[in-house]
Amino acid sequence: MEEFERHGIGVVQGRDAGARALRSPGLTSDFGGGSPSVLLRDGDDHARVRGVLREIIAELEPFPDSLRADVEAVVAGLGPSFDLVRGFARPVAGLVTSAVLGVALDDVFLDHLEATTANLDVFGGTDRAGQASAFRLSVQLSRAPAGPGGLTALRAAHAAGRLDDDELALNPVVLAHAAYENSLNFLACAGLELATSGPRSVRELVTAICPARYVLRTGPDGPVAISLADGLPFGLGPHACPGSGVALAEGEIALGALAKLLAGGCEVTEVEWKTHPVFHGLAKAVVTVSGNR
Ligand code: HEM
Structure with missing residues (x-):
């Protein structure tokens, strides 16, 4: 919070003030750079591009059975000791992102996708490596053969005149990153x-x-x-997360399977946190499951 203020960025905190700000017509997501990004x-x-993305996301509602089976297979394949980030969260989020786009995504793609987060540097956006990653993914997706799914739908929307060239170039990466x-x-x-506090509902967890x-x-x-930390994890207003239903379904399936795996107890070591000012996450946490499996 002090870091925002040091950079001349005001901070709005509390649920009610946050909700008012997110719905305020006096505050905009348009920082004047003419960005084609939905965000x-x-x-x-914004409404036009968001409408296309919303149609794509709706294809995963309800959550497809084959995707559920793939997510459950990730958890079933975890060894007696695994990193929650690399062994669990990354392959699950990668599978769902791949299903959103309708494109197979390898580790190199996911590495660059994580690197683009640095590009969302709120204090000036000067991270060259992040920008290079975003550009690389945009080019890669523009050439990727796509099956049924988001990338094909974005191309169809472009062909139908619903997206212009720049919107088609950038929003596949924005959607993948989101x-x-x-x-x-x-x-x-x-x-x-x-692993450390026992079972809780997915809604409670995402809010906390x-x-x-x-x-x-x-x-x-x-x-x-x-701030979204006082009960607004998916935001509110015109940019409120259009993928919250998919995110909750993904969480129910993946975390439900993980909770069963951890039911007999476990030990957690090597906990490391990321340091991004906006995106709160773990860099690493090794879980060792107790007992015989
Ligand atoms: C726990 C997981 C997730 C959280 C906490 C989350 C949170 C958010 C938040 C807070 C925003 C609003 C950004 C703003 O107001 O500037 C947002 C936007 C967005 N999210 Fe999510 N999200 C999640 C997962 C997903 C998933 C799985 C998808 C796609 C399937 C998705 C797609 C999007 C898109 C396309 C936007 C941009 C909407 C716009 O600008 O109109 N999100 N998300």
Whole structure:
């Protein structure tokens, strides 16, 4: 919080003040750079791009059985000792992101997707490696053969005149990042909670963990960071997360399977945290399951 203020960014805290700010027509996500990203614009252009993304996400509601089986297989394949980030959260979030886009995503892709988070540097966006990763993924997706799913739907929307060239170039990466990063951080942190404090509902966990700690807006008094930590994990207003249903279903399946695995007790070691000012997550946490498996 002090870091925001040091950079001249105001902070809005508390559920009611946060909800008012997120719904305020006086605060915008459009920072004036003319970005084609759904996250960084408002008004009719935002609604148009968001409408396309929402149709894509709706294809995973209800959560497809084959995807459920793939997620459960990740948990079934965990050894007696595993890293909650690399062994559990990353493959699960990767599978769901792959299903959203309709494209197979390998480890190199996921590494670059994680690196683009640095590009969302709230204090100036000067991270060159993050920008290079985002550009690389945009080019890679523009050439990727796509099966049924989000990338094909985005291309169809472009062909139908619903998206322009720049919107088609950037929003597949934005969608992939939105689907991946918060889910990755949520699943790992929730896994740690289950391992150390016992069972809790997925809704309780997402509210308590709140993986996207702040969202940024700008208004007449300059930029503001709106805290989501007091009960608004999916945001509110025109940009409220359109993937919350998928995120909760993903959490129910993955965390339900993990809770069963941990029911006999476990030990957690090597807990390391990420340090991003907005995206709250674990870098590593090794779980060793007790007893004979
Ligand atoms: C626990 C997991 C998740 C959390 C906590 C989360 C949280 C959020 C939040 C707070 C926003 C609002 C950003 C803003 O107001 O500027 C957002 C936007 C978004 N999320 Fe999620 N999200 C999650 C998972 C997902 C998933 C799985 C998908 C896709 C299937 C997704 C797709 C999106 C998209 C496309 C946006 C941009 C919406 C817009 O700008 O209109 N999210 N998310």
